[in-house]
Amino acid sequence: MKRSLALVVLALSLSGTALAQDPEIPFDEFYLDNGLRVIVHEDRKAPIVAVTVWYHVGSKNEAPGKTGFAHLFEHLMFNGTENYNDEYFRPLQEVGATSTNGTTDFDRTNYFQTVPTSAVDLALWLESDRMGHLLGAVDQAKLDEQRGVVQNEKRQGDNAPYGKVFETIVTNLFPPGHPYSWEVIGSMEDLNAATLEDVKTWFETYYGPNNATLVLAGDIDVATAREKVERYFGDIPPGPPLTHKERFIPSSVPASRIVMQDRVPEARIYKVWLAPEWISDETTHLQLADLVLTSGKSSRLYQRLVYEDQIATDASAFLMSNEIAGAYIAYATVRDGQEMSAVEQALDEELARFLAEGPTSDELERARTEIRSAFIRGVEQVGGFNGKSQILAENAVYGGRPDFYKHSLEVLNGARREQVLAAARKWIDGEPLVIEV
Incomplete structure (x- = not known):
């Protein structure tokens, strides 16, 4: 339920792209009449079932002036419904549920728990109850309470070392009005302005079954799942028809240099480029390039800046791959007594060397x-x-489709050195957004 989870969910989406023997995740899929998409994966190894709901809505569905609402609403989903006006976690803890949580990202909000097989009905009732019967339990006191919780999360994040960097990146990399041009957690001003009417509108627009995907994975078969899901979710009316935002990658990076003042233990430099969207094959190719550059102490950036030149204490990067656009963010932390200009030069040289040579066969x-x-x-x-x-x-x-990962596996397994190099040259060969902290 913290904004850092966005990066965790990002790592999952990227790590799901390859597999040694291409194992499959068998599944059955069906839809209820109200539009709820249901995916069932049977795994009898343990008497547990993972119950996961993804709503296809995130911070990109907000509007300027109403930022942070997707995440705020996620918090409200744990504070009781018209039929069970208490903490969502309590009954699940009593039956031994694990991994109970929710997270918000740019493109989706998810809720999940793993329960004993005997508690599947409880988990499905709780999820269906908040999908169908939330609004009557949300009052001004709950809104104010969760607004305070979220604002405290934001203060903690902003006050951490380098805590304002990500906000600076998205607000400068993406043009004003772009759905990724604000942080998932939003601004203090917009959070303060959120009203009960906003809660009602958000719920009625985005939390209908036709905008949700329910996954049951574990000790359950499709016939049992169908009967239970129909029983608990079948009478929830659908929300309005929705059109999801399409690919929106700006035409260029704003090649500017921003100097931030912050209380940090060591200075740091960031270089940021635009990157492809989640579904693009180039995302897999660029991830391979990133791992060659940054993964582990044998990676190119670490070897040059930290081990050989000893001018940085850390050198890495990550690929932020989201539904309609992405970003590639490289950074290096300046060792005490060293000059940022020297660190930046070494970082640039290593990136240029990779763009000239590409990965070796062993690195790939x-x-x-x-x-x-x-x-x-x-x-x-x-x-x-x-x-x-x-x-x-x-x-x-x-x-x-649930098995789109098979396509990603094919792309990964077939990726050639030339493709990885071409993706790197396309996306990280231009002038970046530079941030000094």
């Missing part, structure tokens, strides 16, 4: 193996942040 295979290992770790569990229920939901929502 190591990167491929790293992604495969991450995916294997995910498919070994049914729930949590990275398990099979999340993989199926993510691929269904962003890729159009």
Whole structure:
């Protein structure tokens, strides 16, 4: 329920792109008459079921002046309904549920829990109850309480070292009005302005079953799942028809340099480029390039800046891949007594060397193996942040089908050095947005 989880969910979406022996996640899929999409994966290894709901709405569906509302609404979903006006977690804790949480990102809001098989009915009733019967329990006191909780999260994040950097990145990388040009957590001013009418509008617009994907993964078969889901969700009326935003990558990076003043233990420099959207094959190619540059102490950036030149204490990057656009963010932390200009020059030189040479065969295979290992770790569990229920939901929502990961595997397994180099040259060869802290 913190904004840093956005990066965790981002790592999942990228790690789900390759697998050593291309294992499948078998599933059945059906829709209720009200539009609810249901995906069922049967896994009898343990008497547990992961219950996951993805709503296809996030901060990109907000408007300027109403930022932060997707995340604020996520908090309200845990504070009781018309039929159960108490903390959502309480009955789940009593039956031994694990991994109970919710997160908000630019493009989606998800809610998940893993429960004993005997408690599937409880989890489905709780999820259906807040999908169908939330509004009557949300009053001004609850809104004010959760507004305060979210604003405290924002203060903690902003006051942490480098805590304002991400906000500076998105507000400068994306043009005004772009759906990614504000942080998921929003602004203090907009949070202060949120009203009960905003709550009602958001719920009625985006939290209908026709904008949701329900995944059940674990000790359950499709016939049992269908009967239970129909019983608990079938009478919830659909929301209005929705059109989802399409690919929107700005034509260029605003090549500017921003100097931020902050109380940080060491100075840091960031270089930021635009990147492809989640569904693009180039996202996989660019992730491979990123891992060659940044993964582990043997990576190119770490070896040059930290180990050889000893002018930085850290050097890394990450690929932010979202539904309609992305960003590639490289950074290096200046060692005490060293000059930022020297660190920036070394960072630029290593990036230029990669863009000139591309990855070696060994580097490319190591990167491929790293992604495969991450995916294997995910498919070994049914729930949590990275398990099979999340993989199926993510691929269904962003890729159009639960097994879109198969296409991503094909792209990864077939990725050649020339393709990785071409993607890197296309996306990170121009002038970046530069931020000094």
